Amino acid sequence: MKIAILPGDGIGPEIMNEAVRVLNALDENFEMEWADVGGAGYAAHGHPLPDSTLKLAKEADAILFGAVGDFKYDTLERSLRPEQAILGLRKNLKLFANLRPAILYPELAGASTLKPEVVSGLDLLIVRELTGDIYFGQPRGHRTAPDGPFKGAREGFDTMRYSEPEIRRIAHVGFQTAQKRNKRLTSVDKANVLETSQLWREIVIDVSKDYPDVKLDHMYVDNAAMQLVRAPKELDVILTGNIFGDILSDAAAMLTGSIGMLPSASLDENNKGLYEPSHGSAPDIAGKGIANPLAQILSAAMMLRYSLNMGEQADRIEKAVKKVLADGLRTGDIYEDGTKRVGTKEMGDAVVAAL
Amino acid sequence: MKIAILPGDGIGPEIMNEAVRVLNALDENFEMEWADVGGAGYAAHGHPLPDSTLKLAKEADAILFGAVGDFKYDTLERSLRPEQAILGLRKNLKLFANLRPAILYPELAGASTLKPEVVSGLDLLIVRELTGDIYFGQPRGHRTAPDGPFKGAREGFDTMRYSEPEIRRIAHVGFQTAQKRNKRLTSVDKANVLETSQLWREIVIDVSKDYPDVKLDHMYVDNAAMQLVRAPKELDVILTGNIFGDILSDAAAMLTGSIGMLPSASLDENNKGLYEPSHGSAPDIAGKGIANPLAQILSAAMMLRYSLNMGEQADRIEKAVKKVLADGLRTGDIYEDGTKRVGTKEMGDAVVAAL
Numbered sequence: 001m002k003i004a005i006l007p008g009d010g011i012g013p014e015i016m017n018e019a020v021r022v023l024n025a026l027d028e029n030f031e032m033e034w035a036d037v038g039g040a041g042y043a044a045h046g047h048p049l050p051d052s053t054l055k056l057a058k059e060a061d062a063i064l065f066g067a068v069g070d071f072k073y074d075t076l077e078r079s080l081r082p083e084q085a086i087l088g089l090r091k092n093l094k095l096f097a098n099l100r101p102a103i104l105y106p107e108l109a110g111a112s113t114l115k116p117e118v119v120s121g122l123d124l125l126i127v128r129e130l131t132g133d134i135y136f137g138q139p140r141g142h143r144t145a146p147d148g149p150f151k152g153a154r155e156g157f158d159t160m161r162y163s164e165p166e167i168r169r170i171a172h173v174g175f176q177t178a179q180k181r182n183k184r185l186t187s188v189d190k191a192n193v194l195e196t197s198q199l200w201r202e203i204v205i206d207v208s209k210d211y212p213d214v215k216l217d218h219m220y221v222d223n224a225a226m227q228l229v230r231a232p233k234e235l236d237v238i239l240t241g242n243i244f245g246d247i248l249s250d251a252a253a254m255l256t257g258s259i260g261m262l263p264s265a266s267l268d269e270n271n272k273g274l275y276e277p278s279h280g281s282a283p284d285i286a287g288k289g290i291a292n293p294l295a296q297i298l299s300a301a302m303m304l305r306y307s308l309n310m311g312e313q314a315d316r317i318e319k320a321v322k323k324v325l326a327d328g329l330r331t332g333d334i335y336e337d338g339t340k341r342v343g344t345k346e347m348g349d350a351v352v353a354a355l
Numbered sequence: 356m357k358i359a360i361l362p363g364d365g366i367g368p369e370i371m372n373e374a375v376r377v378l379n380a381l382d383e384n385f386e387m388e389w390a391d392v393g394g395a396g397y398a399a400h401g402h403p404l405p406d407s408t409l410k411l412a413k414e415a416d417a418i419l420f421g422a423v424g425d426f427k428y429d430t431l432e433r434s435l436r437p438e439q440a441i442l443g444l445r446k447n448l449k450l451f452a453n454l455r456p457a458i459l460y461p462e463l464a465g466a467s468t469l470k471p472e473v474v475s476g477l478d479l480l481i482v483r484e485l486t487g488d489i490y491f492g493q494p495r496g497h498r499t500a501p502d503g504p505f506k507g508a509r510e511g512f513d514t515m516r517y518s519e520p521e522i523r524r525i526a527h528v529g530f531q532t533a534q535k536r537n538k539r540l541t542s543v544d545k546a547n548v549l550e551t552s553q554l555w556r557e558i559v560i561d562v563s564k565d566y567p568d569v570k571l572d573h574m575y576v577d578n579a580a581m582q583l584v585r586a587p588k589e590l591d592v593i594l595t596g597n598i599f600g601d602i603l604s605d606a607a608a609m610l611t612g613s614i615g616m617l618p619s620a621s622l623d624e625n626n627k628g629l630y631e632p633s634h635g636s637a638p639d640i641a642g643k644g645i646a647n648p649l650a651q652i653l654s655a656a657m658m659l660r661y662s663l664n665m666g667e668q669a670d671r672i673e674k675a676v677k678k679v680l681a682d683g684l685r686t687g688d689i690y691e692d693g694t695k696r697v698g699t700k701e702m703g704d705a706v707v708a709a710l
């Protein structure tokens with residue numbers, strides 16, 4: 001089993017170290033190969049997604065990704081900015097299915113800005129399409145407006161597009177995910193305004209016929225944003241497109257108040273995938289040894305479950321994380337009175353010990 | 356002063372009655388003319404925005420709008436659905452500037468799903484562009500994909516577009532609004548991915564030079580959705596495009612837990628405007644006399660201030676609403692132990708009495 005280890009920038013390398021230690025502690029025969037990505041890729045090879053890194057990612061059975069971005073790369077032109085690495089990996093590896101859990105661990109209920117009764121026990125999953133939509137749709141660019149009320153003016157434009165097979169394959173992921181959970185799926189679109197969403201809804205309804213045991217409902221994206229704040233526990237699996245999923249998954253993650261705990265998976269048709277924390281590279285705290293490594297460690301667990309067919313090892317890691325939380329260990333981001341504040345490495349040590 | 360009164364569907368007519376009573380109680384010489392819109396427009400004239408209604412809206416100095424939509428119109432084809440009336444009015448009257456306050460009245464702090472310390476005193480304003488973006492951008496439709504990885508498949512597509520003059524005029528509204536408040540403006544885009552957003556950011560920065568007293572910052576839309584949940588009081592005025600504004604303004608409204616209190620304004624270049632509650636038509640409680648009329652009443656106050664140049668009368672209404680809340684009167688949506696539950700009409704009576 002070959003795993004590409006792409007730590008990236010900011011706190012990426014620190015938290016990746018801990019995840020790798022946890023993987024090593026499992027005593028399996030992983031072949032791990034490291035490569036630069038994001039700002040680190042640019043610094044070493046002049047591109048956020050160097051050819052050698054892309055090649056490794058393609059060869060590997062799974063990719064464990066840290067985080068990218070740092071202040072020092074903020075002035076680069078967009079095509080060289082760290083986040084282009086993420087977009088490039090998604091597109092090149094056809095990672096169309098993004099799974100983003102938003103889980104509130106009972107021990108961390110206090111970290112949420114929402115009232116405990118509204119969020120305690122929260123466990124929702126966003127299934128976001130990741131290689132289509134307005135993220136990649138052509139044509140796009142800057143031009144002189146060819147028509148419309150501002151004809152002749154300078155304009156920026158992008159194309160939102162979804163084709164039937166694209167919607168169909170992500171819908172299947174959504175329904176299959178719902179089948180394994182509580183058999184409820186909420187498809188989010190903006191079908192009252194967008195043509196793309198109308199097709200989305202039509203195809204999702206069509207796919208639903210293959211899953212009579214799953215209860216499907218539809219929500220407009222503005223309403224979904226409201227329901228996430230009003231009553232998030234009424235939602236279970238959300239299925240949505242790339243841009244709406246970007247917004248809603250971050251809102252959902254923040255409901256937990258502990259985004260430092262949340263992993264994510266981005267999968268292709270064969271369940272090969274890229275695994276990364278839902279949080280960013282936090283350059284402001286990089287190198288201080290205080291970052292929370294648990295999202296990275298839980299991303300490794302997700303990788304074992306989804307791409308490497310090692311569900312038991314994934315369970316072991318997740319149980320170890322729960323034990324460490326139950327023991328009261330907390331990095332600064334989730335610290336509360338009465339718990340024990342630890343650094344990145346101590347947290348990693350504790351998870352390894354709990355294994 | 357001619358006011359078009361468009362009550363619409365669901366609870367629209369009930370809450371509009373109370374707003375009109377409040378306006379009448381001011382003892383000014385308003386000429387009010389009523390017309391059907393939304394489902395009511397379709398039922399009476401076969402179209403959600405009948406010609407006669409559009410004509411009236413154009414002639415009037417301001418439009419007071421209720422809410423549209425009802426279960427019975429859900430099966431109509433999209434071009435006849437109630438919400439087309441809103442889109443049609445925005446487009447035909449060039450109502451490009453949507454102002455959506457999210458204010459949490461101290462008396463209602465308990466209604467929020469967020470912890471009191473996170474939201475008490477919340478007072479933020481979203482300035483949303485309303486006539487451009489992917490809402491109206493051509494081309495759009497369903498077709499056979501002309502190119503891309505799913506060439507030949509059926510696809511739905513829409514165009515996100517913003518031209519320089521469109522961005523410029525809404526940016527001016529944003530900065531001027533910020534000048535009247537706390538001189539802080541947060542522009543929200545997705546410039547790390549979208550071409551449209553890149554132009555948006557460039558023009559907003561250019562316009563900022565006219566407002567050296569306003570502190571401008573930029574946030575990606577996914578981060579904005581997170582910050583609304585994490586620390587909404589750190590935001591003051593948010594400037595954004597049509598689709599992001601749709602999503603964020605609903606999330607922001609829901610933070611208050613009392614969306615039945617929130618008015619909104621949609622203005623053209625000359626401050627002629629359409630005023631409507633931020634909530635919907637709530638067909639499930641229509642006709643029961645229990646809907647909260649305060650958002651509609653506060654919409655009338657906004658109308659007086661922005662379009663009819665009657666700031667003092669607007670103040671009077673807003674003070675009356677505050678007094679009624681301080682007196683403990685609550686409709687069901689904002690009811691808490693220890694307050695007095697009243698119906699739509701009693702709430703209207705109380706506001707009129709407090710004037």
Ligand SMILES: CC(C)[C@H](C(=O)O)[C@@H](O)C(=O)O
Pocket residue numbers: 083086087246547548577
């Ligand atoms: C970095 C950015 C391009 C990316 C996205 O918008 O998809 C990020 O926000 C995410 O959600 O993974």
Ligand SMILES: CC(C)[C@H](C(=O)O)[C@@H](O)C(=O)O
Pocket residue numbers: 192193222438441442601
């Ligand atoms: C009804 C719908 C078309 C509308 C919109 O998307 O703008 C509504 O959600 C709003 O925000 O006023």
